[in-house]
Amino acid sequence: MKKLVYGVFAAVLFSSCGAYAPSPVTGFLFTDVKGNAMVTSNSLGSKVGSAEASSILGIIGTGDVSVQTIAKNANISKISHVDYHTKNILGIYATHTVFVYGQ
Amino acid sequence: MANKLYFTLFEKSGLKPAFFVLGLFLTSMVGISQDSNKYLKSLKQENGSLYFILPTEIKGKSLKINLDITLLYNKDSVNNVFLKFTTSSKQPLSKLDSVQLNFVEKHIKSTAHKLYFLEKKGKNWKSRFEAIISFEDFIALLKNYNSLQSIDLFVESEGEQLNLEANKLKRLIESLSICSPIILTELKQ
Structure with a gap:
């Protein structure tokens, strides 16, 4: 039991300085959260684009999830809304995916 | 238990x-x-749904392609499916003539094509294209993804016509194996 407590404590410690992707709620063992980042007055269109940024152990972080880049890649000129999906696994691997919708 | x-x-x-x-x-x-969120995003809309198969990487000899697929399904109208992809290659690909999906027993060919942008990224050229396939061809792709052998790009580079083949399709087939039953069930195909 003592070792289990130590294990959980170590996981908390490592996750706090490990891989992290922004999320409205925090789960130090596991996070799988979807949310909305932005809504505009434009109507829902037929186009969608996405991009992903990832982090390994909080040491290596890569990716371009800027709305501008995603809109350019999906040929979206009028954005209706922006969603995201965040995943964290034990602070070892984290991903942040952004979805841009529009026309 | x-x-x-x-x-x-x-x-x-x-x-x-x-x-x-x-x-x-x-x-x-x-x-x-392994859940579908990693591969598919769908959004209910008036009279239908928007399906987005997230980007997956496929490769050829001198080519790397990042492909995503979008379908805005509307019960009352003709539905086209958009193949949007970024190519990374040594030569500047300025025009797309067609995309051909090669199965064991048949081919699917795209109809309309568009270049979004072409830019230099380090030593390579990055092009972003759009190609359209029919709804029927998309359903055929979802039903026969297991027999997909290669994807041919017929492109133009500096006035020269090129045929570039991508035959490393493992990730695309993995993605389609997850997305296919979901989309086919929702569309009652």
């Missing part, structure tokens, strides 16, 4: 409790990470 199973697994594993719990957790994470 589940408790008994876990207890038997724990006893047989011979692991310390902390490692057993961690192992169990990591195993469950593998299952979770």
Whole structure:
């Protein structure tokens, strides 16, 4: 039991300085959260684009999830809304995916 | 029942409790990470749905392609499916003539094409294209993804016509294996 407590404590410690992707709620063992980042007055269109940024152990972080880049890649000129999906696994691997919708 | 199973697994594993719990957790994470969210995003709309198969990487000899697929399905109108892809290659690909999906027994060819942009990125050229396939061809792709052999791009580079082949399709086929049953069930195909 003592070792289990130590294990959980170590996981908390490592996750706090490990891989992290922004999320409205925090789960130090596991996070799988979807949310909305932005809504505009434009109507829902037929186009969608996405991009992903990832982090390994909080040491290596890569990716371009800027709305501008995603809109350019999906040929979206009028954005209706922006969603995201965040995943964290034990602070070892984290991903942040952004979805841009529009026309 | 589940408790008994876990207890038997724990006893047989011979692991310390902390490692057993961690192992169990990591195993469950593998299952979770295989879910459809990783490959497909769908959004209900008026008279239908918007389906987006997230970008996957496919490769050829001198080519790397990042492909995503969008379908805005409307019950009352003709539905086209958009193949949008970024190519990374040594030569500047300025025009797309067609995209051909090669199956064991048939081919699917795209109809309309558009270049979004062409830019230099380090030593390579990055092009972003759009190609359209019909709804019927898309359904055929979803039903026959297992027999997809290669994807041919017929492009133009500096006035020269090129045929570039991508035949490393493992990730695309994995993505389609998850997305296909979901989309086909929702569209009642």
